[in-house]
Amino acid sequence: TLLFAFLVALGLSLVSLVDTGATVQLKRYDTEDDANTHARKRVTQTRILRRVVQVLIMLVAVGIALLTIPGVRQWGLSLLASAGVVGIVAGLALQPFLANMIAGIQIAMAQPIRIDDAVVVEGEWGRVEEITSTYVVVKLWDWRRIILPLTYFIQQPFQNWTRMDTRLLAPAFLWVDYEAPIDRLRDKLEQIVHSSIYWDGDTVALVIFDITERTAKIRCTASARNASAAFDLKCEIREKMLAFMRDECREALPRDRVDLFEMAPLPKKAILLED
Incomplete structure (x- = not known):
């Protein structure tokens, strides 16, 4: 005993x-x-x-x-x-x-994951809050917790936004009209980013990302010090760029166009009434 x-x-x-x-x-x-x-x-x-x-x-x-x-x-x-x-x-x-x-x-x-890593698992974004001997606790952006076994991070693909560095790019996409003044939009983006508390002072750019049959898709990109700051910066860029186009640059807003010359001719009865 x-x-x-x-x-x-x-x-x-x-x-x-x-x-x-x-x-x-x-x-x-x-x-x-x-x-x-x-x-x-x-x-x-x-x-x-x-x-x-x-x-x-x-x-x-x-x-x-x-x-x-x-x-x-x-x-x-x-x-x-x-x-x-x-x-x-x-x-x-x-x-x-x-x-x-x-x-x-x-x-x-x-080290595929670490404590406080920003990850995307099961379609949800969050941070690694705790790693035990059998499972991992990920705190989601809305404060929910998702519990995953350790084998998930060995066998399943997932996104790790802070694997090598905490800095991230914050891309915000906008749809504008073909006649949108890209130079004015680019200058406004730089003004917004330079005055933001979330910008890390490194990268800011605006490019035409894609073109559809009605609009042009522009990408506003800026860098931030971590994932949370990148998300807030992206939201700030979208909000202030939208307000700028609405109040000061309405020609950048998407519009529908109708070509009157290609419209069908008026019926003969309508022409007689007009005469």
Whole structure:
């Protein structure tokens, strides 16, 4: 009994020691800064590896402790020796857990996602809020949470907007008339972006992106320091460019045209009445 209790207590002590070391390590990094790619990488690795190591320590400690009890040891060995049913059932039951644990190690090493990454999963945009030993919590833009297994980020394609850098381009699309003064629109875009608090001072551009049978599609692009600022900047560009076209540049608004010369001639009765 004392040996069993000692082994369990030793396992719990090692788990607490790992937790303390991980907490000290996490306090060294600040993930609130915009240029926090390195910090988010280390925080993600520390949190995932902490949980994996703690689980492994407890499994080993409990396993060794059970071996000290002859009755349990002989019962387990006899079951495994007589039939492999227990091993098969245990293997099937632990398969999702082991798959997620291995996926967690892969995520910690390869870093496809990190804490506070801006990602698009299942058609929803959000930020990675928490990474556990089996699942990932993504906080969506409307404050909902979507829970995904770790294997999702290994087996399924997804978008990571901050994989290498937090800076992003904010493209805003507008439809304008063929007679729209592109130079005036470009000057107005630069004025809007330069006065915006969301712009990072790098990129601003306006180009004709596409042409339809009625309108021209223009793309207003500016850069921002992170995904949230890029979204706000895109909304600000759309709002102020629309107000400018409505109030000061109405020739840029899309219009329908009718060619009177190609209209069908009036009926003869209508011509006589007109005469």
